[in-house]
Amino acid sequence: MESQKQSGPEPPIKVSTINCIDLSNPDIGESVALLKQACLDCGFFYVVNHGISQEFMDEVFAQSKKFFYLPLNEKLKVLRNEKHRGYTPMFDEFLDPDNQVHVGDYKEGYYIGVDVPENDPESEKPFNGPNVWPADGVLPGWRQTMEKFHHEALEVGKAVSRIIALALDLEVDFFDKPEVLGKPIATLRLLHYEDQFSDPAKGIYGAGAHSDFGFITLLATDDVMGLQICKDKDAKPQIWEYVTPIKGAFIVNLGDMLERWSNCMFKSTLHRVLGNGQDRYSIAYFVEPNHDCLVECLPTCKTEKSPPKFPQIRCSTYLSQRYKDTHANLSVYDKHQA
Ligand code: OGA
Ligand code: NI
Numbered sequence: 001m002e003s004q005k006q007s008g009p010e011p012p013i014k015v016s017t018i019n020c021i022d023l024s025n026p027d028i029g030e031s032v033a034l035l036k037q038a039c040l041d042c043g044f045f046y047v048v049n050h051g052i053s054q055e056f057m058d059e060v061f062a063q064s065k066k067f068f069y070l071p072l073n074e075k076l077k078v079l080r081n082e083k084h085r086g087y088t089p090m091f092d093e094f095l096d097p098d099n100q101v102h103v104g105d106y107k108e109g110y111y112i113g114v115d116v117p118e119n120d121p122e123s124e125k126p127f128n129g130p131n132v133w134p135a136d137g138v139l140p141g142w143r144q145t146m147e148k149f150h151h152e153a154l155e156v157g158k159a160v161s162r163i164i165a166l167a168l169d170l171e172v173d174f175f176d177k178p179e180v181l182g183k184p185i186a187t188l189r190l191l192h193y194e195d196q197f198s199d200p201a202k203g204i205y206g207a208g209a210h211s212d213f214g215f216i217t218l219l220a221t222d223d224v225m226g227l228q229i230c231k232d233k234d235a236k237p238q239i240w241e242y243v244t245p246i247k248g249a250f251i252v253n254l255g256d257m258l259e260r261w262s263n264c265m266f267k268s269t270l271h272r273v274l275g276n277g278q279d280r281y282s283i284a285y286f287v288e289p290n291h292d293c294l295v296e297c298l299p300t301c302k303t304e305k306s307p308p309k310f311p312q313i314r315c316s317t318y319l320s321q322r323y324k325d326t327h328a329n330l331s332v333y334d335k336h337q338a
Contacts, residue, residue, distance in 0.1 A: 016229060016241035018042060020249070023159055024049035028166070035160075036167035042231045043254040043269035046246055047218070050156045054248050056149070057220060061281055063145045067110060067134060068192040068281075074138065075108075079333055083129035084111050084187070084323060090194065092328050096208025096272070099200070104328070105207045106198070106275060110190040112146050114183070125291050126320045127185045149283075150188045153218055157186065157287035160216060160252060168262060169300040175215070175289075185214075185288040185319060192281055193226065198274040206273035206280070212255040213322040214288035214315075219251040224280040227251070230270040240272070257288065257318060260310045263301040291316035 019038040021031050038045035067075070072089075080086040088111065091104040116128040123129050133143045161175035168174075175181055193206040206226055211233075221227065228240040243251055259268045273280075289295070296312030 013228065014241050015244055016042070016044070016231075018044050018046060018243065020046040020048060020246075021160075021163065021252075022049050023047055023051070023156070028163070031163050032166045035163050039164070039167060039254060039266040042229060043267055044229055044243060044271075045252055046249040047156065047160060047252050048246070048249045050159070050250060052149075052152050052156065056152075057248065059145055060149045060283060061220075061222065063139065063142050064110075064190040064192070064281060064283065066139055067142065067190065068108060070134070070138070074134070076333075078110075078132045078134055080111060080327075080330070081129070081132065082330060083113070084127060085113055085129060086111060086132040088327070089333075093207075093326055095210040095326055096205070099203055100205060100208045101203035103204075105205060105273075106196050107191055107193045107206055107273070109192070112150060112188040112190075114150075114186055115147075122183075126316050127187075127291070146188065146190075150186065150285075153188065153285040154184070154186050154287070156218060156250065157181075157184075157216060157285065160218075161287070164216070164258075164266075168265070168298060170298065180289050180293050181287070183290045185286075185291060185316065187286045187288070189284045189286065190281075191284060193273060193275055193279065195277055195279045196275045197277050200274070206275040209270050209272040210326070211259075211268035211270055212253060212286065213319055214255040214257045214286050215261075216255060216258065216287050217253050218285040218287065219253070219282060220249075221245045221251065221282040222280060223247070224276070224278050226273045226276060226280050227282075228272055228274060229253075230272075233270045238270075243271075255286075255288075256322075257295050257315065260313070261295050261298055261301075263297045263306065263309055265301050288319060289315045 019034045021035050025031050075087045078086045080088050088109040090108050093105045115131050116123045158176045162172050165174040198205050223245050227243045230238045230240050254268050256268045293315045294312050297308035
């Protein structure tokens with residue numbers, strides 16, 4: 001019998017159904033059960049009623065757009081530095097070198113971290129340092145909006161971390177305590193995807209397939225579809241599903257550090273962004289522990305039959321390596337410096 005060849009367009013990509021956690025739900029047991037199921041199933045869930053108002057979210061998106069509308073020479077004045085603060089131009093990130101053949105991601109971004117002044121000894125640590133900001137006359141109020149969002153999103157991250165702790169049979173404040181999330185490497189990243197059509201066959205993606213590096217990511221998007229997840233990274237062929245944006249919700253996903261921490265009980269999930277010809281804006285907030293936090297197999301995630309799969313690792317060491325592996329070397333921008 002002749003073997004069946006696949007021809008014609010690929011099958012349509014279906015929309016994933018993922019659980020929704022209501023942070024204002026007084027029945028914490030219900031939230032824990034929903035979150036646990038989501039973490040075991042796909043590592044993605046929505047969070048609603050998180051305390052950040054819709055008006056304020058709209059303002060953050062409006063300010064983000066204003067930045068990306070600036071001419072390139074203005075944006076290059078706040079080019080990303082070695083502390084991962086500032087503007088990342090188109091193609092700066094290369095998330096999936098196996099499948100992205102010629103160029104990196106068709107997106108530009110802007111990193112904002114925890115502000116640590118240069119005269120503070122803590123600023124010696126990787127990821128710590130002062131933020132860089134567009135000049136006030138260029139974008140009035142921009143810095144204040146972003147600082148407020150950074151602050152509020154961290155509170156959402158901590159609230160989610162408490163439910164994750166319960167879902168892993170840990171004390172509710174296992175993650176939300178000074179040694180873990182007291183001085184976190186929390187990073188806000190504004191993103192703009194160019195209005196191009198992605199073409200996996202040609203290795204062209206808005207964002208190449210990847211899993212996030214850290215603990216959890218909170219993602220807010222506009223209403224343009226584009227984000228896809230692959231629930232089983234080992235399946236061949238890989239099956240991708242769209243995640244629909246929900247107005248006002250954060251899409252939360254688990255990172256690789258949590259996968260290590262939980263000994264693969266809670267897996268990080270492969271995801272990517274496909275451009276559909278429209279501009280698309282999103283805002284990612286990466287919640288990562290303190291620099292010196294040691295990520296080692298949680299007491300509730302190991303048994304005699306299932307011993308720890310990974311050695312312990314310091315948070316900042318792990319993250320530094322992952323950023324280095326996925327971002328352009330800063331020297332490629334030397335020619336832009338005046
Ligand atoms: C990311 C990411 C998805 C999106 O920044 O890690 O996966 O929709 N973003 O922008
Ligand atoms: Ni991601």
